[in-house]
Amino acid sequence: MEGELALLGKYIGAGLATIGLGGAGIGVGHIAGNFLAGALRNPSAAPSQMANLFVGIAFAEALGIFSFLVALLLMFAV
Amino acid sequence: MATEPILEEAPILEEAAGQCVNAHGGAIGMPQLCPEWIPNQVFWLLVTLVVMFLILSRIALPRIGAVLAERKGTITNDLAAAEELKQKAQAAEKAYNDALAMARTEASKIVAAAKADIQKDLDAATARADVEISAKTAESEKKIAEIRAGALEAVDAVAKDTAEALVAHLGGKVDPAAVSAAVSARLKG
Amino acid sequence: MATGTEEHAAEGGLAIHPMDQFIVKPLFGDGPVHWYTPTNVTLWMGIAVVVLLGIFVLATRHRGIIPSRLQSVAELFYGFIYNMVEDVTGHEGAKFFPYIMTLFMFIFLANMLGLLPMSFTVTSHIAVTAVLALMVFLTVTLVGFYRKGLGFLSMFWVSSAPLVLRPVLAVIEVISYFVRPLSHSIRLGGNLMAGHAVIKVFAGFAGAMGIASVVPIIAIAGIYGLELLVAAVQAYVFTILTCVYLRDAVGEAHH
Structure with a gap:
């Protein structure tokens, strides 16, 4: 019974942890959207900023990955 | 757990x-x-990375770098050669244009000279013709004057003769000097 | 946890085992997996090496001024990575070009080969990506201290911030510096693992749905296209982040 309760807690916790990925999604969408807005204003400068776009997306995504990691750890490692 | x-x-x-x-x-x-598999994965990963690094750094990357440099050099050389050829072509075109312009000038000079010559000949001929014409005119006028003078003298002589003959026929005494003077006076009158 | 999975597998029914594709198996026999045992990890890394040899050695053997198709692929990779390294890390960082090229080609080939049906994706294993990320982390740290001495620590001291905030920012910078290998490795492994698991889950649906399985199969086709993009983009992101980290070590201070 106690073990099942712990299992329940783990699953609920893992599910809650994945909510963090939504934040990463918002962040990535924000970066991509702003990049597109800027690129449409000044299309000639856009290709030179592609690297910065990817780096920004990667950094925003990293924080979501932590919550993903927490979810995985809860599911499989704890 | x-x-x-x-x-x-x-x-x-x-x-x-x-x-x-x-x-x-x-x-x-x-x-x-799974901790059981990690040593295996790490070992083979390191082997693979070392092999890949050796392949890339020893063989592939220097080779591709050399090929790219060579291609760049070839393109630069070709462009330079093309530029040189273009300049040569431009020089040839310029020479051609110069020659053409010179020939044109020469031709127009020749044409002008020929025109001048012809004009000169023409002028000379015209002048000669004018001189001849005026000479002939003067001669003709002189002849006409002579003829006229001759005719007047002839009229004079005929008048004197006629007057003498008339005087003689009328029974007068012919004084040639007096007749002549009288006739001359009448003719002039 | 373990017993739950087993019971579920034994039940039959909707048999979806999205994680089974990540199992490391010995190539020959069923023995235990020692550190030297040739496994499917070995096989697929070996295939990646063979493909690398094909593109970069076999295809470029003529050194053609006018490249063949495969040679121009190799030149494309070369130019792409070289420009990235030079743009991001500057001229000094160009020394690290073979190293970064190795990382990129390994990740790119492993990701792409992992998308073949029945294949094994080595980059979906955290152990593999963690080693890659730790190598980058150690390289950056060692090179930074070697080239700049203790001046390397000045990158944690944000001199453009107000003086009051600087200690706080320094703590944050130090934490984010040590978190780098974690995010660096989990980003790659997590993306690959999630994509492959999703495809497998949809494949499980397709097996159970009879005639209606057309829907998950179409979905798999779409996700597969997305995974192709992810495979390329994650290799690119891993590489460009390596360049960004290296810039801290070799470039002039940009804070």
Whole structure:
């Protein structure tokens, strides 16, 4: 019974942890959207900023990955 | 906590099944977190990376770098050669245009000279013709004057003769000098 | 946890085992997996090496001024990575070009080969990506201290911030510096693992749905296209982040 309760807690916790990925999604969408807005204003400068776009997306995504990691750890490692 | 039951079960399962694989060959938990496989993965990863690094750094990258440099050099040389040829072509065109312009000038000079010559000849001929014409005119006028003078003298003589003959016929005494004077006076009158 | 999975597998029914594709198996026999045992990890890394040899050695053996198709592929990779390294890390960082090229080609080939049906994706294993990320982390740290001495620590001291905030920012910078290898490795491994698991889950649906399985199969086709993009983009992101980290070590301070 106690073990099942712990299992329940783990699953609920893992599910809650994945909510963090939504934040990463918002962040990535924000970066991509702003990049597109800027690129449409000044299309000639856009290709030179592609690297910065990817780096920004990667950094925003990293924080979501932590919550993903927490979810995985809860599911499989704890 | 999750690992404990697995460890307890492991001896019960077949020999093949390890810590992370169940009796049916399915995964237990996340295969990524299975500690049993990590040394194997790390070892083969390092081997692969070393092999790839050696392939790339010893063979592939210098080769591709050389090919790219050579291509760049070839393109630069070709462009330079093309530029040179273009300049040569431009020089040839310029020479051609110069020659053409010179020939044109020469031709127009020749034409002008020829025109001048012809004009000169023409002028000379015209002048000669004018001189001849005026000479002939003067001669003709002189002749006409002579003829006229001759005719007047002839009229004079005929008048004197006629007057003498008339005087003689009328029975007068002919005094030629007097007749002549009289006739002259009448003719002039 | 473990018993739950087993019971579920034994039940039959909707048999979806999205994680089974990540199991490391010995190539020959069923023995235990020692550190030297040739496994499917070995096989697929070996295939990646063979493909690398094909593109970069076999295809370029003529050194053609006018490249063949495969040679121009190799030149494309060369130019792409070389420009990235030079743009991001500057001229000093160009020394690290073979190293970064190795990382990129390994990740790119492993990701792409992993998308073949029945294949094994070595980059979906955290152990593999963690080693790659730790190598980058150690390289950056060692090179930074070697080239700049203790001046390397000045990158944690944000001199453009107000003085009051600087200690706080320094703590944050130090934490984010040590978290780098974690995010660096989990980004790659997590993306690959999630994509492959999703494809497998949809494939499980297709097996159970009879005639209606057309829907998950179409979905798999779409996700597969997305995974192709992810495979390329994650290799690119891993590489460009390596360049960004290296810039801290070799470039002039940009804070």
